[in-house]
Amino acid sequence: MRTVVTVKVVPKSEEVSIDTVTMTLDREGARNELNRPDKNAIEMALQLTETHEGEVILLSMGPPLFEEHLRVGIGMGAHDAVLLSDRRFAGADTLPTSRALAEGIRRIGDVDLVLCGEESSDSATGQVPPGIAEWLGWPQLTYVTELRLLDDGRLAGKRDLSGGHEWIAVSLPAVVSVSLGCNSPRFPDFRRTRWAEKNLELKIWSADDLEVDPAELGIAGSPTIVDGVRQAPAPERRRERLEGPTRQVAARLAEHLRQFLRPEA
Amino acid sequence: MSDSTAATAPVAEHECAEHECLVLLEHEKGRLVNVSLEILGQARRMADLRGDEVVGLILGEHTKDLAREALAYGADRALCANSPLLAQYTSDGHAHVVGEILAQRRPNIVLFGATHNGRDVAGRLAVRLRTGLTADVTALEVEPESGLLIGEVPGFGGGILALVKCPERRPQMATVRPGIFEALEPGEPRGEIEPVTVTLTADMIRSEVLEVEEVERIDLTRAPVIVAVGGGAGGDLEPIERLAELLGGAVGATRVAVDNGWISRDHQIGQTGVSVRPKVCVCAGISGAVQFTCGVAGAETVIAIDSDPQAAMFDHADYGVVGDLFEVLNAVNKLLAEEESVASDGHEIPQAGTGGETEKGAVRATSAGLDT
Numbered sequence: 001m002r003t004v005v006t007v008k009v010v011p012k013s014e015e016v017s018i019d020t021v022t023m024t025l026d027r028e029g030a031r032n033e034l035n036r037p038d039k040n041a042i043e044m045a046l047q048l049t050e051t052h053e054g055e056v057i058l059l060s061m062g063p064p065l066f067e068e069h070l071r072v073g074i075g076m077g078a079h080d081a082v083l084l085s086d087r088r089f090a091g092a093d094t095l096p097t098s099r100a101l102a103e104g105i106r107r108i109g110d111v112d113l114v115l116c117g118e119e120s121s122d123s124a125t126g127q128v129p130p131g132i133a134e135w136l137g138w139p140q141l142t143y144v145t146e147l148r149l150l151d152d153g154r155l156a157g158k159r160d161l162s163g164g165h166e167w168i169a170v171s172l173p174a175v176v177s178v179s180l181g182c183n184s185p186r187f188p189d190f191r192r193t194r195w196a197e198k199n200l201e202l203k204i205w206s207a208d209d210l211e212v213d214p215a216e217l218g219i220a221g222s223p224t225i226v227d228g229v230r231q232a233p234a235p236e237r238r239r240e241r242l243e244g245p246t247r248q249v250a251a252r253l254a255e256h257l258r259q260f261l262r263p264e265a
Numbered sequence: 266m267s268d269s270t271a272a273t274a275p276v277a278e279h280e281c282a283e284h285e286c287l288v289l290l291e292h293e294k295g296r297l298v299n300v301s302l303e304i305l306g307q308a309r310r311m312a313d314l315r316g317d318e319v320v321g322l323i324l325g326e327h328t329k330d331l332a333r334e335a336l337a338y339g340a341d342r343a344l345c346a347n348s349p350l351l352a353q354y355t356s357d358g359h360a361h362v363v364g365e366i367l368a369q370r371r372p373n374i375v376l377f378g379a380t381h382n383g384r385d386v387a388g389r390l391a392v393r394l395r396t397g398l399t400a401d402v403t404a405l406e407v408e409p410e411s412g413l414l415i416g417e418v419p420g421f422g423g424g425i426l427a428l429v430k431c432p433e434r435r436p437q438m439a440t441v442r443p444g445i446f447e448a449l450e451p452g453e454p455r456g457e458i459e460p461v462t463v464t465l466t467a468d469m470i471r472s473e474v475l476e477v478e479e480v481e482r483i484d485l486t487r488a489p490v491i492v493a494v495g496g497g498a499g500g501d502l503e504p505i506e507r508l509a510e511l512l513g514g515a516v517g518a519t520r521v522a523v524d525n526g527w528i529s530r531d532h533q534i535g536q537t538g539v540s541v542r543p544k545v546c547v548c549a550g551i552s553g554a555v556q557f558t559c560g561v562a563g564a565e566t567v568i569a570i571d572s573d574p575q576a577a578m579f580d581h582a583d584y585g586v587v588g589d590l591f592e593v594l595n596a597v598n599k600l601l602a603e604e605e606s607v608a609s610d611g612h613e614i615p616q617a618g619t620g621g622e623t624e625k626g627a628v629r630a631t632s633a634g635l636d637t
Contacts, residue, residue: 013422125400130388163482181524223397223434238583250596260512
């Protein structure tokens with residue numbers, strides 16, 4: 001079974017700030033990492049290969065700096081990686097992004113399953129996985145926390161719902177988005193990462209390698225625009241510290257809370 | 266077979282029904298869900314600025330009462346798409362039916378709840394219609410002259426807000442974060458209920474629901490009191506749950522607590538959880554990463570209890586206690602339980618005072634694990 005895991009390299013959220021002069025995003029100070037839900041997706045793909053033979057191929061769209069992070073994924077156990085890299089991809093919103101990734105999947109060929117992290121920590125739309133499914137014409141399962149291959153060849157996924165969960169079966173090929181934190185991603189194997197650095201040439205494809213009109217890529221192909229950013233306002237808080245013996249502190253807290261006491265708790 | 270690459274051509278601005286705002290409404294157990302009511306409220310407020318029509322769309326097997334509810338909560342028109350094939354949510358079923366309706370009606374704006382299912386179908390439809398989709402908005406406005414929708418969206422863990430617009434393609438679509446907008450006070454249902462023809466057939470649905478487990482639905486966005494737990498609790502939620510019970514409140518959690526399996530995901534607050542706006546939120550054993558704190562920004566009063574005096578949570582709290590959360594919560598629970606049992610005997614609730622005895626030794630910090 002051939003599984004493609006789409007991954008994104010993102011700045012660490014806590015290290016990004018707003019340049020208050022230009023009112024734009026300042027990513028310069030931030031270190032990059034593999035988007036955390038994508039690591040859960042890689043882990044899920046690797047776990048499937050433990051029970052069902054197959055290969056795991058990473059696919060990403062971004063600048064050359066993504067390469068070292070893709071090698072981390074190889075170190076975790078993925079077999080190969082493809083990077084879609086081209087200036088013409090830049091500035092893409094989710095429509096041309098999902099398009100490019102779908103075309104990359106088509107070009108990889110013979111893909112049975114696509115796994116994606118549920119959303120990226122930077123733009124946090126969650127729209128690329130269902131977008132890829134629609135471009136490919138494949139069924140989708142989003143926000144999946146567990147996957148099983150059934151005896152009849154279908155894939156069953158567990159989706160958390162508010163108030164419970166459901167198990168849904170789909171035929172392959174399919175696109176699945178994987179919930180953040182649903183498993184513990186394994187650490188990359190140091191020797192495997194070193195081997196990959198020396199021996200594995202990542203495939204780098206440009207827009208010319210994909211069957212798509214460049215006018216449908218990048219900024220030109222993006223229906224939405226970002227028209228300004230700001231720091232999320234944090235409400236003013238009193239920041240008062242309650243100190244002293246526990247009994248005293250508890251009494252102070254009770255002052256704020258007793259109005260909510262229920263008569264028959 | 267799917268409709269994907271044989272999609273309808275993108276709809277340009279001048280071709281759309283520019284005064285229609287369509288809302289896909291979700292429902293459970295015969296009622297519209299809270300986020301759908303909230304979106305109707307906001308759609309109504311925006312529509313009144315431009316003389317727009319708010320159209321509620323409901324997919325299901327029996328939707329008449331839901332349609333009336335939509336009309337009571339701000340819709341001018343309720344569209345009912347009825348079919349046994351729509352009794353449960355499926356991506357293919359919803360994408361097909363909603364996609365057809367959007368292609369026919371060409372509204373200016375389409376709004377969805379940013380629930381798992383709302384985002385599931387909206388993401389697919391945005392590609393089918395080759396249009397823009399703004400995700401998880403926490404603010405929404407329409408420019409009165411142009412009908413341009415402006416959405417504000419959180420990113421980078423919730424610490425950054427961006428304004429997103431879709432200048433040319435139509436419809437302009439957005440998924441809306443639950444717990445942000447206010448539903449209207451329900452009035453008399455007024456407006457039209459319109460059945461829509463459903464062309465969906467069973468072979469178009471490529472998934473099968475094998476099993477559904479429903480437990481009590483928690484809606485933290487409606488809780489007046491929340492007691493939230495983070496990594497510092499080390500898995501023992503008993504004092505948190507007890508406090509929530511005493512106060513008639515709900516238990517919330519950070520992603521760490523949920524990932525550790527201590528509590529289910531629908532209790533999660535924050536960027537990938539829910540935004541809450543209780544009168545009081547007690548945060549116990551929570552270090553205060555922005556991915557969590559953005560979710561409690563709407564709380565009137567925040568109380569933080571953590572063993573780490575440097576925890577960022579204290580900067581986001583009105584009252585902070587550095588100490589062992591078990592010691593503190595057990596003491597609070599004991600006090601409140603005593604008052605509450607006295608009250609239910611018909612006596613007055615005693616004033617909290619310093620009491621006769623003083624505790625030996627100050628509240629001490631312990632090395633409970635911290636949340637990230």
